[in-house]
Amino acid sequence: MRTETVLPPRHHTGGRGRRVFTAVATTLGTVVVVAVSVRHAVVFFTGGVGTEVWPHQGHHRDMVLITVGVVVALAGLLLPGAPSAPRPPAPSRPAAVVALVVLTSALVVDVSKTATLGFVLPGMREEYGLSNQYAGMLPVAGLAGTVLGSLLWGSLVDRLGVRRTLLLSTLGFISTSICGSMPTFEGNLVMCWLMGLAVGGLMPVVFSALTALVRPSQVPAVGSLIAGIATAGGYLLASQSAALLAPDHGWRSLWLVGAFTGGLLLLVLPLVPGTCDTAVRGAPDTALSSLAGHRQHRLHTFYGFMAGLMALGVLTWVPTVLRSSGAAGGAWEGLLAGQSWVALPVAVVLALALRHSAPQYCARVLALGGGIALVLFGLVILTGQQGWALTVSLTATVLFSNAMVASVVPMSSIHYASSIRGRGLGRIAGASKLGGLVGPLALATLVGAPAGFFVVSLLVGSGSVVAGIVMGARRPRHGRVGAS
Template sequence: MGSFARPAFFWAGAAACTAGALLHLPMYLHARHMGYRMAGMPVDTPMLIGMLLIVTGVAAVLHGLLPRGSDALRRQVASVRVRAVDDAPLRPAHVALLAVLSLAVTIDVMKPMTLSFVVPGVAKEYGLASPLNPGGDVPVSWLPLSGIAGTMTGSFLWGWLGDRIGRRGSILLAGVLFATTAVCGAMPSFSWNVAMCFLMGTAAGGLIPIAFTLLVETVPQRHRGWLMVLIGGNVTVAYILTSWLAATLTPTYSWRILWLAGLPTGLLLIALNRWIPESPRYLLATGRTEEARRVLARYGSTLQDAPAVAAPDETGPARPGYRGLFAASFRGPTLALTVLAVGAGLMSYGFQMWLPTNLGRLGIAEVSSDRVLRDSALISLPLNVLTALLYGLWSSRRTVIALAGLTAAALVALAVLAETAAGHGLPLRLLLLVPLWGISATAAVLAAYSSEAYPTPLRARGTSWAAGTSKAGGVAVLGLSVAAVAVPPLGVTALLGAVPLALAAVAFALYGPETRGRRLDEIVPGQVPARA
C-alpha cells in the first residue's frame, strides 16, 4: 500500500518516540497520592532522556518518510495527470480505508475539543486566571490559544508536507506526533504545557485536510461526496466521546489523563498503517508506477492517460505554492471556500465556545446549558447523515448554499431574540439546534468540497488552506480572551457567524463549481501555475 522510503529509520524513530513518551509516565504515577497534581515538581532524569528520545525519534521518522529523489519530485508533480476508473464499486479495501480514516478523523478532532475539558483543571492546579478564579495573574486562555494556533499552523504546514512526503506519510507523521505530544499530560510546569499543546495542535490541524485529500483520490466518483461528508460529521462523534472520557476519567486521574490518552490513540493509528494506501497520483509523481497500479488494482481501478494541463518549468519549482490557489482558474472557488471557512471558525470558536457563558447570562442554569449542548450533539448525528446524502446524491454546491443560508438565518433569529431568549424555551432550543448542527455539518462539507475543488498539484494545499483559515477565527477569539476582553453577548456572537455564512452562500452561488458526478480533473478546468 506504499512502502516507506527508509523503513528502518521510520520504525526505529517510532520506537524511540514511544519509549520517550513512556519515560514521562513515572513522574505522573508518582504524583497519584497527590491527586496527580504535578505543578512545581522538578523534571527528573527519565523525563529528560524521554525528551531526547522523542526529538531524535521524530527526526528519524521524517527521514524515513522523505521520498528518495525529492528534487526530481518537485519537477515532476505538476505534470502528472491520471484518471482512475471512477465507476468502480466499493470494495472491502475501500471499507477498510474509510474505517481507518474515520477513526483518524475522530481522534484528530478530539484533540482540540479536549482543550475545553482540561482548562478548568489546569487553571485550578496552576492558580491561573479563569472565570472561576479572576484573581490569577496569568490567563489560562494561553493554553487553548496555543493549541488552536498550533492547529492553524499545522493545517498550512501539512499542506506542504502532503506534497513533500506524501499523503500517507503525512498521516503517519501526525500519528507519531499524537503519541509523543501526549506527554503534555505529564508536564510539571504551565509553560511546558503551553509549548507541548502547540505541537499537539500542529499535528491535529494537519491530519484532517490530508486525510480528505487521500480519500478524494481513492474513493470512486459516485461515492466520493457523501462518504466524505459523512466522515467529516465525526465532529459530533468526537464531542460525545471526549465529554464521556472527561466525565469518566478525570475525577480519578485528573485532567492530565485526557492528554495522556493521545499515546495509545496515536500508536493505534500507526498500527493500522497497512490499511492506509499512498495516493496513486503521488506514487506516479515519484516514479513508482507499478506500485501505483497495484494500489489502484486493489481498489478496482486502472490508469488512463490524460493530457497534462501545464508543462513544468524546469528552471524553478514546478509545484505551486499557496499563491497558486488564487490563480485565475481557481480564484472564485478559493474565495467562496475562504469565506465559508471564516464563518465555520467564528461559529465553532466564537458562538459555540461562548454559548454556555451567554446562556448563563440569560438565567439558564449550567446544567441546563450542558443538556442543550448534549442534546444538540445527539440530534446532529442523523442530520449529518442527511447532509451527506444531499451532498453526494443531490448537489454539492446547492447543499453548501442551503446549509450556509439556513444556519445564517437561524443565527440572525437568535440575535433578534437574544435579550428575551430565556422566555422562549422551545423556540430557543430549536433555534440553537440549527447552528450547533451547522457547526459539524459545515466543517464536514468544507473539508469535502475543498478536497474536490482543486487538481492534484493543488489539492493538499487547497484543503489545508480551508482548514487553516477556519482555525484563524479561533486564534482571534482566544486572543481576545487572553487580552481579558469581556465575552460578547449572544446577539453579537450570533451575528459574527451569520454574516460570513450569508456571504459564503452568495459566493458559492456565484463561483462554486458543482463537484457531484464529475471527475476530479474536470471540476475546475484551467492551468496550474508552474511558479508560485
C-alpha cells in the first residue's frame, strides 16, 4: 500500500517582500510628487517668485523630482500583488455613501480639467502670441489624452483594482499641475495631453466601483445622477477658480491650483472600501474574448460615440452657426453658457426615469429624441427662423445630448462581467470622447453656412436615431457581456 508524504505549506516570503516593496515605493513616490507639486504651487501663489518672471529657475529641478516620484510610485503600484487576501465584508450604508461622495469628487476633478481649457486659452494666446487656429491645438491635445486615458485606465482597473487605479490617476493629476510652469506653448501641449491621460479614465474606474456600492438595479439611476453632479460641479470648480485666481495670478494659476485639489482628493481616497477592488477583480478573467465580438458591446460603443459627437462635436459649432445665420442675442446665449448647469436637473429627471424604466428603453428615447431635435434645429437654421422655434429646438438638442452623455456609461455598466467591466466601460467612455474630439475637426469645413450645418445635423441626427433603434433591440441572454 503506497503512502504519500504530506509536505508542510510553504511560507510565501516573496509575497511579503512584494508587499513591503509596494508599500515603500508607493508611499515614497506619493510623498515626493505631492510635496514638490504643492511647494511649487505655494511659491507661485505666495509671490516667492514674481509671476512676471515665471517660470522661475527651480522649475526644471521640480519637474525632475516629480518625474522621479511618479516613476517610483508606478514601480510600486504596477508590481504584481501578493497572494489575494480574504474578501472584505460589504461596506455599511454610511460607508457606501461616503465612498460615493469620494468617487463623485474624483469625477468632478475629471470634468473640471476639461472645462478649464476654455478659461486658460485667452491668456495663453496673449502671452504666446498665438493664432486662434494654433491655440485650438490645446483642447485637441487634452481630449486626445482623455480618449487614450479611458482605454488605459479601463484596462488597469481590471488588473489593479479600483483603489490602486484611483491613486495612480490622482498622482498623474497632481504631477501634471506643473503644466502651469511650461515656458513654451509646445510644452503646454505635451503636459495637457498627459493631464488628459491621467484624469480621462476616471469614468470607467468610478463606475466599475459603483457596482460594488449599490444594487445592480440601481446602478444606471445612481450613475446618471453622479455624472450630472460631476458635470455641474466640474464646471463650477473651473469657473470659480478662473474668477478668483485668473485676475490676480493669470492663466497659469488655473493649472497650478490642481496640486491642491488633487492633494485633497488624495486624502479622501482611503475612504473607498476594499470591496470595490474585489468587485472588479473577483471573477475569473475568462470573458475578454467575448468583449471584442459581443453585439451588445458594439451597440453601446456606437451609442457612446454618437452621444459624444452630438454633445461635444456638433454643439461646439452652434455659436458660429448662429452668428453666420444672423441670429444675435436671445435666450440661446444664456442656454449655451449654462450647458453644464443644465446637466444636473437633466440627470435628476433621468435618474428618476431609470428607477422605473429599463435602461434600454431610456437609451432609445434619448437617442431618438436627440436625433430628431438636432435635425429640426438644423432645419430651423436653414430656413432662418427665429423666436420660439429656434429656442425650443436648441433647448431640446442640448437637453437630449447632455442626457445621452451622462447616461451611456452607467447604463452600460450592468452588462459586463466583473473581470472585464473596466475595459468595456473604458472603450465606451473613450468612444464618447472620441466623438467629441473628431467632431469639431471633421465638421469644420461643413458648418460654416446654414446649408452645411443642415447637412451635418441630418447626418449626425440620423446616426443618433439609428443608435436609438438598435440600442434596445436585443438584450444579452444572461444580462451581462462575458457572463458565463
